[in-house]
Amino acid sequence: MSSTVVDSPAGCTQSERLEVLFEELSELAGQRNAIDGRIVEIAAQIDRDGLVGITGARSVAALVAWKTGCSPHNAKTITTVADRLEEFPRCVTALGEGRLSLDQVAVIAEHAGQGSDAHYAHLAASASVSQLRTAVKSEPRPDPEPVRDPFADADEEPEPAPVPRPEITSTCDADYTYWRIKLPHEQSARFTAALQSHKDRLIAQHTRDHGTDPTGDGDGDRGVQLPPWPSAGEAFMELVEAGWDAEATRRPHGQHTTVVVHVDIDTRVAALHLGPLLTDEERRFLLCDATCEVWFQRHGRPLGTGRSTRTINRRLRRALEHRDRTCVVPGCGATRGLHAHHLVHWEDGGDTELDNLVLVCPYHHRTHHRGLITITGPAHQLLVTDHTGRPLQPGSLARPPTTPPPEVNPYPGTSGERAQWKWYHPYQPPPPTSNN
């Protein structure tokens, strides 16, 4: 660089002015680090106290992105640190005191081994984010992460049986039914491929509806208003639906085998056919946009089916699609597999007509019937709120500050020196004490 010295109007040289700007940057960066540190603590506290559920948000990261107006990627960075707060006390303290940046600590929290807090707190004091990344990568990994088949069973006994056959079993508790599928490897490979192709299709559809997953990590914490990024679970249900549809078209009248629900008229207790009792919310959800078959009964004696009043015929459905176009929850925009939701449930005398119906995506439909959001009609004056009754809006909580910024020392920045990896000793995890 040439040493041109140009006098500024204020009588300072360019380098002097730069010096002043750098000082301010350093001060601001320190304050920002400290503020990020506090946000991380708040995220950890929300998580610890299990407060996410009451907000209608899907995850702490979704809540942080929503309430601070930051990107899902940034929110993920915050929760990555929050998740390992207790494991990295030195690094987190340095963040709170403005000495390390959020990104520096996040690289450590994301991949560094257990017990490495002191090692990285020391290193980070002079290392850039990318240098830290290299350092973390050079940690020896004694057991390379096994490629996990999500349906594999870790503690399955090795079977002596000569011909392995697929097996499927299930158990259930109050909230879920748990399926366990055991497949010989070659069948498992086909299953995995089929699942993946359905997941790919769901993702393509999701991308068309909502844009790409900005975090690129596939889990898509995309704010409370968007349905979650398609998972293997949803892909599995797609696989089931597709097989079911194909089967239905092969049969003479092309009708779908339906989910059968028995409802006691007096007590409104519902149960799946030959299955568990349903909670109120499950019953209302299943019976809302019913592709299921409902059998009414009184004192255990069947009275007949009750499909006629609540069936949405093709004309009504078209009119609905024409009016709503997408899921009606603000900011959602899903267009696929929408359910027609009864604003006043037909159990409560709600009509199956245009003004009492709105289209919602399956995710928000379930969220509503679980009481995490409310959707109140009539359809032409729709109000969607979180469970505390506040209208759902995509905006953040950010407002001009009313308190002074945290008093911390200016952030000195990283040294900018070329790293001498030759002399760097990666963190050595202690030898494992158990198999886990």
Ligand SMILES: [Zn+2]
């Ligand atoms: Zn509904």
Ligand SMILES: [Zn+2]
């Ligand atoms: Zn939706």
